[in-house]
Amino acid sequence: MLKEIRDDFDPGRIAQSGQCFRWTRTEDGAYRFMSRGSCVYIAERGAGLFEFDCGEAEFDSLWRNYFDLNENYAAIRARIDPVADPFLYAAAEYEKGIRILRQDPWETLISFIISQNRNIPAIRRSVELLAERCGDARTDGRGIPFRAFPAPEALAALGEADLKACGLGYRWSYVRAAASAVVSGDLDPYALCRAENSEARDALMRLYGVGGKVADCVCLFGLRCKDAFPRDVWINRVLALHYPDGYPYERYSPYNGVFQQYMFAYIRDCASGAV
């Protein structure tokens, strides 16, 4: 199914921006994303033209929402003053095409618990191992088997040895605690979408192994709060280097998270020599 998307949309930049972990790139240059037990392949077919290997119904019920296609990112970028904030302007220009995904809250919670104190390839590996171990077996549009992200009950049923076999290290008990909280009903990650952001953040931080940074990632990437501003080692580096007198959060509210993502991707691209 061919779609014309006039706003910023770059599947490759979205995939590599470190907000989702289960994407793949095919030999023919398409990107495959996964969400809520489904896969979609996206291939660019010219300027602003993208082929999604799904029907209209699935596009409207799943992928339009996942890629946040009802939001106007060009308009959000236009809020940046290139003279007042040259670093953010450069980051957003270079990383144009990134969007903030509206991911499944449960998967986002577990993924970012796993993410702490690890680099992105290691996170991807652990998430994939968990899915391989206890996610539902499915087949994608190209006939390739894949695993859905594990349900809370499936993760809660894993023992210490199973979790450690997925490379979780000391985080295994954090994953178990979160899964238990969801299975027992102490936490409903889906209900948090409807809560005030500060309430959602507090509820997440009550979980063992979830601090402010992970909670902010869940709010931003899983709970549709574009103002959440996760501060990891890379963003702290940006703030120390380019905003020694403080970062103007008020100026960028309620889109702090979008700008955070441009800066996160950009500083890492700079460090890897890509820029």
Next chain:
DNA sequence: AGGCAGGCTTTTA
């Protein structure tokens, strides 16, 4: 009370 040092598993580069 709020802040800080030390420790933590494993993978990646």
Next chain:
DNA sequence: TAAAAGCCTGCC
């Protein structure tokens, strides 16, 4: 060997 989308515990 150092660093990685951090957090917990114990101490002050």
